[in-house]
Amino acid sequence: MWNNLGREQRFAIGGETLEVVKEYVYLGQVVTAEPNHESEITRRIRMGWSTFGKHSQIMNGSLPLSLKRKVYNSCILPVLTYGAETWRLTKRVQLKLRTTQRAMERKMIGVTLRDRKRAEWV
Template sequence: MLNTLHEESRKVGLEINLTKTNIMTNHTERPIYMENSSLIYVNAYIYLGKQISFNQQNNELEVERRVNITWKKFWSLKEILKSDMTIRMKAKVMNTCLLPSLTYACQTWKFTRTVKNKITSCQRSMERSILKIKKIQKISHTDIRQKTKVIDALSHSQKLKWRWAGHVARLSDNRWTRKTTQWTGPLGQRRRGRPNAHWADDIIKVARTQWLRAAENREYWSSLEEAFTFQGEGSC
């Protein structure tokens, strides 16, 4: 089937790059060839800037990856962020350059306690750094935020997810976006132990199990947004 896809792609002027084509599976690995070349199996892959993996910790690993990328971005801007420029200028750089980097693709995240802590810890560490404050000084996060006035990364990312969830719920056509959101998982018995976190778990806590129907009312859905972000802040 893969070779057929390759042949049909060539007919319309497209070429599959074999060096960038990898395979992931959650089952037995079997050799797959394209033009007599064996394709490589990988445990994770970066697609459209987001890490894809069958690993049960993929959600936390992706957020950790975003944190590392954001710190690299932070130090690439150290001439501004570590300088004697005004806090207002530094905050503007954090909001326009670092916040999008940290919250990229946050609409797909499961906001577990671990994820919330990673986001909050990253931003607070950066705020202390631009203010040249050491953690041992034990200055409260509230006082630091009053000085920086940066956009809260956790609340911002949760707002983006909430709005995306509402958008998906209001899709009227039969898109894969809606189908995968409604999918309840494979049939059969699940493994023993605590169930894995699901993408919609935090949404259901606020909007209940019929959230897809509730989101069809834009005004009502918007009224729940504050409760959703407040829930996130309170559980960190």
């Protein structure tokens, strides 16, 4: 751990010195010494796409959009936004999340960027 003077401070419990790490996962969320949450958000986006892929038969199939929306809202969105209460939402982060959401929505309805449909249409 670093103090605000830039010097490293060691901690010991029971005579054993704790290891100093740059980041670690606690309760499913990456914790870092830096106030930047972009690595955690990028990780969450990857996990969201992974979950989306696990449900690809439902999401890419010919099932009704209402069912796809329920699966998205109950299975994928919670994975994507877990821990979002602690994120510092900059414009860049908001754009990243919005882009991911739109890409998933496009995939659910079978519309690609080549179809030239605006985000509002999706």
